[in-house]
Amino acid sequence: MNLDEICTRWTPRLLSVLRIIAALVILQFGFTKLFGFPYYEALSNQPVLSLYWCAGAIETIGGLLLLIGLFTRAAAFVLSGEMAFAYFIDHAPHSLFPLQNEGSLAVLFCFVFLYIAAAGGGPWSIDASRPRAA
Amino acid sequence: MAWEEKLDPYRPQMLSVLRIMAGLLFLSAGLQKWFAFPVANPNFANITLFSMLGIAGVIEIIGGALVTVGLFTRCAAFVMSGEMAVAYWYASNRPARGFMPIQNGGTLEVLFCFVFLYLVFAGSGPWSLDALLRKRS
Numbered sequence: 673m674n675l676d677e678i679c680t681r682w683t684p685r686l687l688s689v690l691r692i693i694a695a696l697v698i699l700q701f702g703f704t705k706l707f708g709f710p711y712y713e714a715l716s717n718q719p720v721l722s723l724y725w726c727a728g729a730i731e732t733i734g735g736l737l738l739l740i741g742l743f744t745r746a747a748a749f750v751l752s753g754e755m756a757f758a759y760f761i762d763h764a765p766h767s768l769f770p771l772q773n774e775g776s777l778a779v780l781f782c783f784v785f786l787y788i789a790a791a792g793g794g795p796w797s798i799d800a801s802r803p804r805a806a
Numbered sequence: 807m808a809w810e811e812k813l814d815p816y817r818p819q820m821l822s823v824l825r826i827m828a829g830l831l832f833l834s835a836g837l838q839k840w841f842a843f844p845v846a847n848p849n850f851a852n853i854t855l856f857s858m859l860g861i862a863g864v865i866e867i868i869g870g871a872l873v874t875v876g877l878f879t880r881c882a883a884f885v886m887s888g889e890m891a892v893a894y895w896y897a898s899n900r901p902a903r904g905f906m907p908i909q910n911g912g913t914l915e916v917l918f919c920f921v922f923l924y925l926v927f928a929g930s931g932p933w934s935l936d937a938l939l940r941k942r943s
Contacts, residue, residue: 679880679927686927693920700908710906745810771838772845776831777914783827784921790813790820 688741688794691748694784695738698751702731730754738788741797745789752785822876822931828921829874832886836866858896865889873925876934880926887922890915 703709705728708716718725730750737747755778763775770776793799837843839850840863854860865885872882894900894907894915903910930936 679929683924683927683929686924690920690924694917697907697913697916700906700913704908710904710909712908745813767845769834769844770831771834771847776835777917780828780831780914780917780921783824784917787820787824791817792810792814 684794685796686794687788687791688796690784691738691741691744691788691793691797694781694788695735698731698781699735699739702728702733702735704728706732727754727758738793741793741799744793744797744799748785748788752782752789755779755782755785818931819933820931821928822933824921825876825879825925825930825934826874828918828925829870829872831870832866832918833870833874836863836868836870839863840867862889862893873922873930876930876936877939879930879934879936883922883925887919887926890919890922894919 700710701715704712704715705718705724715724715728718728731754734747734751734754737743738751759775759778759782763770763773763778766773770779834844838845838847839853839859842850850859850863853863855864866889869882869886869889872878873886894912897912897915900910900912907913907916
């Protein structure tokens with residue numbers, strides 16, 4: 673088996689791996705805002721229904737859906753939009769460059785989720801195993 | 807046809823978009839280390855070539871440029887993915903700051919690592935020099 677075949681066979685699986693990792697990372701941000709776990713000084717303990725709390729709710733629900741791969745594309749699309757929103761209200765006003773406004777993570781998340789919205793969740797997901805809608 | 811499947815035709819192009827954005831972000835991290843561009847960071851003022859930071863900066867500039875234009879994407883992404891894995895575990899004081907990436911400041915490294923790992927397998931997509939070269943040969 674040559675390298676091209678290995679890559680062709682493993683690309684969909686690696687898409688699932690990328691999806692699961694991205695979901696776990698975004699879940700941290702959701703959990704810390706909603707539940708204060710893992711505790712992170714700058715984000716934890718937001719007032720209920722504040723802007724950050726709502727962001728945390730989107731990240732928690734979207735992250736859980738992405739993690740198991742259920743309604744992957746819809747969840748990823750919403751999360752991608754949320755990350756764009758976060759970048760422009762929280763990071764962009766400080767500087768033009770992601771290096772200085774510390775928005776690199778938001779940019780990368782935004783485009784990873786946008787890609788997952790277009791590509792789906794890969795084979796290791798609930799979407800892949802549930803019966804398809806006619 | 808489910809509405810989601812209407813997105814499927816754009817999948818290769820979106821792969822190229824993701825590749826270009828990840829490449830540009832990575833490139834800027836390297837340029838900042840070596841050339842204080844686009845913004846200077848005092849931590850990198852006295853950078854030397856044969857140090858962890860110096861070599862990281864070289865990998866970020868060369869790898870970031872290659873991935874941005876999509877040339878030798880798989881090889882470049884493999885090296886960059888490895889660099890990010892090292893960066894995550896090596897960065898000073900990280901274990902002391904906490905186990906979770908959000909606490910120890912390693913979230914960006916984790917995400918970069920897996921994005922580039924995906925690019926190793928997925929390749930560079932249609933909007934890339936790799937695709938141009940394939941078409942010509």
